[in-house]
Amino acid sequence: MRLELGNIVLQTLLLLLLAPLLSGIIKNWKAKLQNRRGPRIWQPHLDVLKFLRKDMVVSEHASWIFSLAPYVLFSTVLLAGLMVPMIQTQAPLSLFGGALAIVGLLALGRFFLALAGLDPGSAFGGMGSSREMTLSAIAEPAMMLAIFTTAIVAGSTDLSRIVQTTSGLTWGLLNPTHIMAFAALFIVLLAETGRVPVDNPATHLELTMIHEAMILEYSGRYLAFMEWGASIKQLVLMTLLANVFFPVGMSTANSPAALGFGLLVYMVKLLILAAAVVLVETTNAKLRLFRVPDLLSAAFVLATLALMSTFLFQ
Amino acid sequence: MMAQVAPVLLNFSLLGYVIGAVAGLLFFRRERLANFFAFGSASAAGFCGVVASTLSLLQGTTMASQPVQVLPSLIPYVDFTIRAQPLGLFFVIIVSLLALAVSMYSLGYARGFYGRKNVGVLGAFFNVLLLATTLVFLADNAFFFLIAWEIMALSAYCLVSYEHEKDESRKAGVLYFVMSHIGSGCLILGFLLLFQAAGSYGFDSFHAIGDKMPADRRNAVFVLFLIGFGVKAGIVPLHVWLPAAHPVAPSNVSALMSGVLIKTGIYGMARVFFDFFGAPPNWWGVTVLAIGVISAVLGVLYALMEHDLKRLLAYHSIENIGIILMGLGAALMFRHTNHNVLAALALIAGLYHTINHAVFKALLFLGAGAVLHATHTRNMEQMGGLIKRMPQTALFFLIGAVAISALPPLNGFVSEWLTYQSLLQGYGTTTTLIRLMLPFSGAMLALTSALAAACFVKAFGITFLAQPRSTQVRNAREVSFTMLFGQGLLTAACVFLGLCPATFLSLLDPVTKELIGPQLSSQLSAGNGWVLSGVVSDGGTVSTLAILLGGICLMVIPFVLWLLIAQRAPIRIGPTWDCGLKGLTPRMEYTATGFSKPIRMIFKALFRPHRELQREYDFSPYFAKTLRFESHVEELFEERIYRPARIWILRAARQIRALQAGSIQAYLIYMFVTLLLLLLFAL
Numbered sequence: 001m002r003l004e005l006g007n008i009v010l011q012t013l014l015l016l017l018l019a020p021l022l023s024g025i026i027k028n029w030k031a032k033l034q035n036r037r038g039p040r041i042w043q044p045h046l047d048v049l050k051f052l053r054k055d056m057v058v059s060e061h062a063s064w065i066f067s068l069a070p071y072v073l074f075s076t077v078l079l080a081g082l083m084v085p086m087i088q089t090q091a092p093l094s095l096f097g098g099a100l101a102i103v104g105l106l107a108l109g110r111f112f113l114a115l116a117g118l119d120p121g122s123a124f125g126g127m128g129s130s131r132e133m134t135l136s137a138i139a140e141p142a143m144m145l146a147i148f149t150t151a152i153v154a155g156s157t158d159l160s161r162i163v164q165t166t167s168g169l170t171w172g173l174l175n176p177t178h179i180m181a182f183a184a185l186f187i188v189l190l191a192e193t194g195r196v197p198v199d200n201p202a203t204h205l206e207l208t209m210i211h212e213a214m215i216l217e218y219s220g221r222y223l224a225f226m227e228w229g230a231s232i233k234q235l236v237l238m239t240l241l242a243n244v245f246f247p248v249g250m251s252t253a254n255s256p257a258a259l260g261f262g263l264l265v266y267m268v269k270l271l272i273l274a275a276a277v278v279l280v281e282t283t284n285a286k287l288r289l290f291r292v293p294d295l296l297s298a299a300f301v302l303a304t305l306a307l308m309s310t311f312l313f314q
Numbered sequence: 315m316m317a318q319v320a321p322v323l324l325n326f327s328l329l330g331y332v333i334g335a336v337a338g339l340l341f342f343r344r345e346r347l348a349n350f351f352a353f354g355s356a357s358a359a360g361f362c363g364v365v366a367s368t369l370s371l372l373q374g375t376t377m378a379s380q381p382v383q384v385l386p387s388l389i390p391y392v393d394f395t396i397r398a399q400p401l402g403l404f405f406v407i408i409v410s411l412l413a414l415a416v417s418m419y420s421l422g423y424a425r426g427f428y429g430r431k432n433v434g435v436l437g438a439f440f441n442v443l444l445l446a447t448t449l450v451f452l453a454d455n456a457f458f459f460l461i462a463w464e465i466m467a468l469s470a471y472c473l474v475s476y477e478h479e480k481d482e483s484r485k486a487g488v489l490y491f492v493m494s495h496i497g498s499g500c501l502i503l504g505f506l507l508l509f510q511a512a513g514s515y516g517f518d519s520f521h522a523i524g525d526k527m528p529a530d531r532r533n534a535v536f537v538l539f540l541i542g543f544g545v546k547a548g549i550v551p552l553h554v555w556l557p558a559a560h561p562v563a564p565s566n567v568s569a570l571m572s573g574v575l576i577k578t579g580i581y582g583m584a585r586v587f588f589d590f591f592g593a594p595p596n597w598w599g600v601t602v603l604a605i606g607v608i609s610a611v612l613g614v615l616y617a618l619m620e621h622d623l624k625r626l627l628a629y630h631s632i633e634n635i636g637i638i639l640m641g642l643g644a645a646l647m648f649r650h651t652n653h654n655v656l657a658a659l660a661l662i663a664g665l666y667h668t669i670n671h672a673v674f675k676a677l678l679f680l681g682a683g684a685v686l687h688a689t690h691t692r693n694m695e696q697m698g699g700l701i702k703r704m705p706q707t708a709l710f711f712l713i714g715a716v717a718i719s720a721l722p723p724l725n726g727f728v729s730e731w732l733t734y735q736s737l738l739q740g741y742g743t744t745t746t747l748i749r750l751m752l753p754f755s756g757a758m759l760a761l762t763s764a765l766a767a768a769c770f771v772k773a774f775g776i777t778f779l780a781q782p783r784s785t786q787v788r789n790a791r792e793v794s795f796t797m798l799f800g801q802g803l804l805t806a807a808c809v810f811l812g813l814c815p816a817t818f819l820s821l822l823d824p825v826t827k828e829l830i831g832p833q834l835s836s837q838l839s840a841g842n843g844w845v846l847s848g849v850v851s852d853g854g855t856v857s858t859l860a861i862l863l864g865g866i867c868l869m870v871i872p873f874v875l876w877l878l879i880a881q882r883a884p885i886r887i888g889p890t891w892d893c894g895l896k897g898l899t900p901r902m903e904y905t906a907t908g909f910s911k912p913i914r915m916i917f918k919a920l921f922r923p924h925r926e927l928q929r930e931y932d933f934s935p936y937f938a939k940t941l942r943f944e945s946h947v948e949e950l951f952e953e954r955i956y957r958p959a960r961i962w963i964l965r966a967a968r969q970i971r972a973l974q975a976g977s978i979q980a981y982l983i984y985m986f987v988t989l990l991l992l993l994l995f996a997l
Contacts, residue, residue, distance in 0.1 A: 012868075059887075059890040063779060074868075098854045101856050104727050111721055111767050114775070119780060121780030126904020130911070134916065155853070156848075221872075303757075307750060
């Protein structure tokens with residue numbers, strides 16, 4: 001397990017550039033499915049550039065927490081992304097942390113995001129923070145139990161090791177343990193990235209919003225890093241889902257050909273997942289806030305069943 | 315050379331507490347002198363204790379062998395002997411470290427009592443508490459242990475009722491006193507049963523005594539010690555005294571009580587379950603693990619409902635005791651199946667969390683004490699904006715909050731990581747259905763830490779951020795240097811324990827060797843001590859230091875982008891968006907009660923929230939003239955268990971009163987009958 005600077009730089013660049021693209025593709029496809037023309041797929045990139053150039057207005061009540069939070073969020077999600085295997089089975093920073101560290105890093109980013117929501121003293125921010133922390137707390141056991149199920153099968157919390165174990169399964173990927181754990185994590189993905197049945201990424205200034213309420217006071221480059229960080233988080237979670245459960249075509253060598261093939265397969269997997277998210281978002285209405293725990297407990301039950309089935313099918 | 319220094323320093327430490335206690339009483343009319351000598355002496359004693367216990371643990375087991383008599387024994391069977399054994403020494407590090415930091419803090423904090431309360435008495439009991447707690451960890455026989463245990467409980471009672479003019483303090487003191495003695499009663503019975511098997515009160519004669527006892531008696535001893543130490547540790551459902559007593563004590567005492575005092579319960583369980591008993595039956599581990607899970611989840615859920623800052627912290631102590639017990643319970647389960655390496659890993663996870671919790675909880679209580687000192691309120695609904703008025707305290711509190719929420723790279727994350735590792739790797743130790751409990755406990759641990767994060771977003775956000783919600787908070791000022799120094803010391807300990815776990819773990823080697831056998835620190839560290847790794851090969855690795863450095867390195871990206879693109883974009887200071895109204899007032903901010911409302915609604919089966927809304931209006935209910943809102947949650951255990959029990963006990967007492975008729979003939983008959991019964995029993 002050596003640290004290879006080239007791999008670190010490559011994966012960082014992929015995370016930085018692919019994440020807004022994925023958000024753009026989801027927005028575009030969603031619009032197409034709803035008979036709208038939709039924004040260009042690289043619109044999120046342009047948004048980030050635009051925000052970086054803009055003036056900033058910072059609330060008079062805000063403290064240094066408000067200024068620190070975008071950077072904490074941005075670097076924690078990037079660091080978490082570097083611990084997830086993307087196009088290679090070996091993640092660049094897998095030595096420094098596995099599944100547990102990724103969950104911890106995402107939680108650290110969320111902690112500061114929620115504090116930043118409370119900092120300017122607006123009721124919207126407080127409401128967003130309160131809901132975000134509540135829903136993520138309810139989602140956490142389902143997420144951990146699904147991860148534990150895969151970790152137990154692999155005997156390790158190291159994601160690279162988990163990926164290597166599952167890639168040996170081939171047709172065994174269709175066993176009930178795997179499918180139910182995947183379903184549980186997919187629901188968690190919808191909740192953690194603020195997708196439709198849980199939160200609506202398209203609304204502003206409505207009493208239903210969660211993520212947007214927390215970043216309402218942000219503008220300029222702080223907003224750029226907040227939005228960018230949120231899209232990287234989405235990419236990290238989708239990568240986790242795609243590669244842990246379908247570790248097909250990932251490169252084990254460092255040659256350009258293997259990496260290129262790995263990238264291609266990875267993109268296809270991401271697009272399929274994105275299509276699934278688009279379908280869910282278009283065919284479902286947003287749930288009432290107090291119905292969301294039902295959805296998340298369903299995810300928890302699925303994860304529990306996945307765990308039980310490891311006991312039954314071995 | 316070092317081998318001689320450590321015991322001498324340890325004696326200095328004990329002597330320091332004695333001097334502090336005496337000085338406090340001598341100068342009880344001269345509050346400045348009393349403050350200086352009592353707390354100064356305690357911090358010196360704490361410093362000696364930290365150095366002594368760390369040195370002896372680094373040397374391994376060389377000094378652990380000899381018992382030392384501290385006082386001449388005047389009564390047969392009662393020997394006042396102490397012996398520095400690894401487990402005890404590890405806890406002495408905790409108590410001494412906290413004594414050092416909290417005493418420094420107290421030098422400033424006690425000034426708040428000048429002219430109002432007697433500082434000498436506070437200092438004296440404070441020192442007695444520290445002395446008794448240290449002796450609990452060092453005592454070498456059951457008698458001395460129980461004597462130290464009682465002195466500890468009584469001095470803590472005196473400190474809880476220090477502000478006895480308040481009704482709340484008196485009630486909490488009595489509740490603590492009663493609960494504590496229920497626990498002591500169980501301990502005495504437990505030790506008597508052990509004595510029966512061993513024929514002596516010395517702890518060395520108790521070693522592995524469990525293997526020689528019949529199974530039912532062994533189980534009885536287990537239950538007695540679980541209750542006895544559980545009351546002190548504050549496990550659910552024996553926790554009711556804890557959220558009542560910890561908040562009403564002076565904040566420096568709260569820090570000690572939550573940091574160290576409840577850990578004496580953990581010490582006792584580790585000593586009895588691992589040292590005195592050999593291989594445990596499976597249900598012990600399962601029971602302890604289940605109690606851990608229940609305490610952790612319920613503790614954090616009740617903490618979320620609090621808007622009294624110190625009560626909130628007290629409930630979090632219950633949560634963290636639960637997490638520690640998860641480690642201990644898992645260790646017992648693995649010991650049952652003879653997986654000693656995994657058992658040692660789980661025990662290390664529990665003990666690491668013990669010192670972590672001591673450090674960050676004491677830090678948070680000191681922070682809460684600083685806020686109380688500056689604002690004279692514990693009610694979070696009146697706070698806000700303190701980050702601008704008390705910047706250092708806010709920073710220390712934030713670091714404590716990140717640590718307790720188990721977020722990387724600080725110490726709470728490290729010990730929870732170890733707990734997860736032991737729970738997951740233990741899955742392979744059995745093939746029975748009971749193993750499903752391990753990952754399930756892991757999921758509940760995840761729920762607990764996520765809820766803890768939510769709770770500390772609330773605690774920090776409502777207390778320190780946004781606008782102040784009352785005038786006394788608006789006029790708050792930063793506290794004195796000594797108070798900040800105490801907090802800073804504990805913050806540094808949090809950072810050290812978080813970033814250098816591999817360095818610290820070597821101190822736990824003698825402890826696991828004493829209690830279970832294997833020494834794991836070399837297996838747990840990889841990459842020259844930079845990386846923490848699970849004991850099973852490829853079980854998983856993590857490096858908190860690398861996470862911190864990596865995060866800092868990644869800040870290059872925003873910096874470069876700022877340099878290239880954003881440099882010229884100016885920053886303007888403006889009002890928070892108020893939807894076009896005439897400015898936001900603090901009354902429009904989100905409150906602590908509002909923040910936890912979604913959780914209250916989701917878990918309403920547990921909380922049974924009760925709300926009442928009254929409004930007066932002239933023409934439309936949407937434009938009310940006055941509004942009165944009341945909301946509270948039911949405290950399940952008080953309402954459903956303790957209140958009925960109290961009523962039942964009082965009723966029984968009234969019935970029994972008939973016996974006390976007042977006639978001397980009746981009393982003589984009672985004595986005669988008792989004597990007869992005893993004689994029959996003896997036959």
